Amino acid sequence: MKSKASTSMLRTFLPFIRKQQTLLAGAFFMLLASSGLRLLEPWPLAFAIDIVMGDAQDNPLLNGFNINQLSHENLLLLCAGGIVAIAALRAAAGYASTIGMALAGSRVMSDIRRQLFAHLLRLPLAFFQRARTGDLTMRLINDIGMMREVTVTAMMPLLSNIIIFVGMLGFMLFLDWKLTLIALVAMPLLALTTFYSSVKIRDVSRAQRKREGNLAAKSSEFMTGIATIQAMSLENAALDTFNGNDAKSMKQNVRSKRLAAGMERRVDLLIAASTSVVVFLGAKSVMNNMMSAGELLIFISYMKNAFRPVREFAKYSGRLSKATTAGERIIELLHTPVAVSEQTGDRILPDTAHDIRFEQVTFHYPANGESEKRAALRDISFHLPAGGSLAITGPSGAGKSTLSQLLLRLYEPCAGRIVIGDRDLREYDIRNLRKQIGYLPQESLLFGVSIRENIALGASGPVTDDEITSAARLANAHDFIIQLPDGYDTVVSERGMSLSGGQRQRIAIARAAIRRNAFLLLDEPGVGLDYKNEREVADALVHLMRGKTSLLITHNLAFAARADRILLLDGGEIIEQGDHQTLMKQQGRYFELWNIQHG
Numbered sequence: 001m002k003s004k005a006s007t008s009m010l011r012t013f014l015p016f017i018r019k020q021q022t023l024l025a026g027a028f029f030m031l032l033a034s035s036g037l038r039l040l041e042p043w044p045l046a047f048a049i050d051i052v053m054g055d056a057q058d059n060p061l062l063n064g065f066n067i068n069q070l071s072h073e074n075l076l077l078l079c080a081g082g083i084v085a086i087a088a089l090r091a092a093a094g095y096a097s098t099i100g101m102a103l104a105g106s107r108v109m110s111d112i113r114r115q116l117f118a119h120l121l122r123l124p125l126a127f128f129q130r131a132r133t134g135d136l137t138m139r140l141i142n143d144i145g146m147m148r149e150v151t152v153t154a155m156m157p158l159l160s161n162i163i164i165f166v167g168m169l170g171f172m173l174f175l176d177w178k179l180t181l182i183a184l185v186a187m188p189l190l191a192l193t194t195f196y197s198s199v200k201i202r203d204v205s206r207a208q209r210k211r212e213g214n215l216a217a218k219s220s221e222f223m224t225g226i227a228t229i230q231a232m233s234l235e236n237a238a239l240d241t242f243n244g245n246d247a248k249s250m251k252q253n254v255r256s257k258r259l260a261a262g263m264e265r266r267v268d269l270l271i272a273a274s275t276s277v278v279v280f281l282g283a284k285s286v287m288n289n290m291m292s293a294g295e296l297l298i299f300i301s302y303m304k305n306a307f308r309p310v311r312e313f314a315k316y317s318g319r320l321s322k323a324t325t326a327g328e329r330i331i332e333l334l335h336t337p338v339a340v341s342e343q344t345g346d347r348i349l350p351d352t353a354h355d356i357r358f359e360q361v362t363f364h365y366p367a368n369g370e371s372e373k374r375a376a377l378r379d380i381s382f383h384l385p386a387g388g389s390l391a392i393t394g395p396s397g398a399g400k401s402t403l404s405q406l407l408l409r410l411y412e413p414c415a416g417r418i419v420i421g422d423r424d425l426r427e428y429d430i431r432n433l434r435k436q437i438g439y440l441p442q443e444s445l446l447f448g449v450s451i452r453e454n455i456a457l458g459a460s461g462p463v464t465d466d467e468i469t470s471a472a473r474l475a476n477a478h479d480f481i482i483q484l485p486d487g488y489d490t491v492v493s494e495r496g497m498s499l500s501g502g503q504r505q506r507i508a509i510a511r512a513a514i515r516r517n518a519f520l521l522l523d524e525p526g527v528g529l530d531y532k533n534e535r536e537v538a539d540a541l542v543h544l545m546r547g548k549t550s551l552l553i554t555h556n557l558a559f560a561a562r563a564d565r566i567l568l569l570d571g572g573e574i575i576e577q578g579d580h581q582t583l584m585k586q587q588g589r590y591f592e593l594w595n596i597q598h599g
Contacts, residue, residue, distance in 0.1 A: 009327045012334060016111045018105040027100030030093045036164040037090035041170065042342040044082035054230070109148040114141055115329060119130050122338045125410040126365070134217035139333055142212075143326035150323035168302040168492055175299050176291060180280055183303050186274040190267060197263035201321045206254045207320070211249040220436040254320070271304070278303055349428045349436045353386035353518045353549050356407075361416035363402060376402045378572045380416070384565075389550040391563035393593075398569040400553045401442065404523045407551070408434060435460060438548075440516035442524035444508035446499070449509060451481055452488040456513035467514060475509035475540045502537060509540045520550040525559070538562070 017024070117140060173182040177490045194319060222238050282296045291299075306588050364375040384390045405411050406418060409430055418425040425433070438458075447452050456467050468488065472478040480503055484490040499507070504527060512520065526539060538559060545552075552563055560566050561580040568576040568583070568590050576583055576590050583590040 006277050008331055009324075009428050012107070012331050013112065013258050013327075016108045016115075019111065021109050023100055023104045027097045027104060030097035030100060031159065032103075032163060034090050034093035034097055035167065037086055037093060038164055039167045039302075040086050041083075041090070042298045044079040044086070066090055107143050108279045112330065113140060113144045116144070116333060119336075119338070121336055123336055124338070125405065127336060132214075132217035135214070136333075138212065138216040139329050141241060142216075143329050146326045147323050147330075150320060153213075172299060175295050175302075176282075176285070179282055179299060180287075182281065183199075183274055183278050186270050190270050193266050193270070194263060197259060197266075201256055201259045201263070204259060204321075208249060208253055208256060208325075211245065215242075215245045215249050218242060275300065275304065313559060345426050345428050345430060345433075347423065347429060348432050349420065349425045351436055351518055355386045356384040356549065356551070357419040358382050358403075359417050359419060361406065361413045361418060363406060363411065363414050365411075375407075375414075376572050380572075382567055382574070382577070384549060384551060386549050387547060388565070389545055389552065389563040391552045391554060391560035391565060391566045393554055393560045393590075393591075394569035394570060396555065399572040400521055400555075400569055403520055404439075404551075404553055407521060408437065408439065416458060434517060436517055436546075438515050438520045439524050440508055440510040440512045440520070440522045444503055444504045446492050448491065448493065450486075450489045451484070454492065454507055455510045455514060460515065463514060468510075471510040471514040472507075474513045474543050475506045476536045477503070477506035477510050477540075480506075502534075505537050506540055507539065510546055513544050517547055519551075520545055520548050522550065523553045524555065525552075539576075557590075557597050 051487060078215075078342075104167075104320060120136065120140070169180070172183070218241060224243065267546070279300060282291070282299060285291045286293050286296050358380050361377055361380045362375055363377045380399075380403070382390070392402055392403055402411070406413060407425075409425065412426070420428070420433075447457070452465070452468055455471055456463050465488075472481055472488075481488055481490075509525070522541065522545075525537060534556075542562060550563070554560055563579075565579055566577065566583060567574050570589065576586065576588050578586070584594065
């Protein structure tokens with residue numbers, strides 16, 4: 001399972017890593033230099049000890065050097081200078097490799113984050129109806145951030161120590177192969193200990209990341225609904241839920257730390273036991289003149305450093321396991337298939353008026369249980385002529401908004417087809433299709449930028465200030481905008497909550513107007529507005545719809561009555577259709593709803 005996850009992670013992230021191969025190669029070269037210099041670090045000290053003890057001529061590492069020509073004082077100065085020079089060179093190489101690896105890691109993770117966000121934007125609407133916003137945000141920000149941090153704080157030391165281990169093992173065999181084999185006796189036990197513990201730590205880390213994702217999701221839910229929570233005095237209930245999830249996350253975190261600390265201590269004890277045996281046997285070799293004191297010092301130094309990869313793995317196992325789990329969560333999102341609609345259609349829809357036809361369209365939302373058997377729309381057929389207007393009305397849950405989602409290809413019909421012009425909707429390029437539709441959703445989304453920028457977002461290209469002002473005038477928004485502190489440059493708060501509902505809706509209408517689309521799709525544009533704002537929005541919509549093919553989805557029959565034709569839906573079926581006067585004369589369901597709304 002672990003091997004499969006690692007292979008999947010490598011296969012997914014390798015294309016991003018290849019883009020930074022030059023920088024990574026340079027960082028790896030400096031890592032090799034730093035590791036090589038670390039191999040030289042104990043030499044000057046060992047030479048100094050052998051010089052002081054008079055064993056310099058017996059040290060095989062000094063063969064070939066005529067040390068008799070220099071005084072002991074000069075030799076010791078050379079050794080001291082060598083210690084400083086090696087440390088300085090290693091520091092420079094280590095700094096270069098760390099910075100290079102950090103830069104490459106940041107670039108790789110930024111590329112992954114950008115692709116992940118782009119992928120999220122293309123996922124089907126059904127995915128977001130199941131997913132939790134807080135957990136998705138955590139994967140996008142925290143999980144990638146954790147992988148980037150671990151690249152520098154854990155992977156770099158481990159990679160360096162593995163290189164050093166290979167080099168030091170060679171020198172240890174050169175100095176005394178018997179002692180080397182004795183030192184390596186503990187290696188299998190160390191490997192088993194770290195492997196067993198790392199598996200448990202990884203499982204705990206996976207559960208912890210899931211808990212943290214749930215905690216983030218709950219926090220996001222509470223923050224989004226803070227007005228309702230405060231209005232209904234639900235602060236204590238929200239706090240209890242949050243504290244319960246936080247306690248579970250903390251328990252998993254403590255367990256992970258305890259497992260990692262336990263593994264570190266076991267590794268330290270095994271290394272200490274192995275070192276004590278080597279010190280004892282090595283000291284006997286020195287006393288028997290089988291090796292010099294400097295050689296023993298180098299051997300013990302190398303042995304301790306050779307064990308460092310195992311110790312470092314124990315130290316960083318928790319972070320590595322969390323990073324692995326974070327990588328699995330990122331890959332899970334990246335491998336989530338995009339909407340089928342994005343994989344079909346390459347025709348371009350001309351920006352001219354087209355008629356629209358629904359031909360026996362049936363649709364039901366994907367779900368489990370009994371809800372699968374009830375269609376949201378059933379055998380819907382109608383024709384909207386080019387340049388005409390059609391209102392879809394009916395009670396809540398009748399399937400009105402589902403029609404708009406099918407037109408935008410957020411969902412695909414389960415049966416039947418939708419035709420624009422003379423072609424099936426699925427034959428058109430999805431992005432081009434949506435650009436040709438002036439969409440005004442039920443809940444207008446404004447971004448935390450200026451009003452000018454919010455309106456300009458609707459344009460397909462650069463727009464002038466005059467065009468923005470004209471769009472605002474058409475939407476009956478200009479008068480209230482110029483009364484704001486900074487006029488069109490006023491920055492709105494998140495989701496536009498610093499503005500009233502009517503003001504947000506009129507800015508959204510200006511955004512739709514500036515697109516100059518031949519087709520308008522208006523989904524409950526007046527919902528939740530008071531009488532004054534409703535009238536202003538209605539007047540703005542009349543100006544906006546003039547001369548355009550318009551589909552208006554509304555429960556407000558005063559809005560619907562302005563359309564050329566009206567369809568009344570109920571239970572996912574068309575039960576009445578015609579213009580306002582015709583439906584009133586029939587004195588059917590539409591007539592009853594009109595009287596209810598207008599007394």
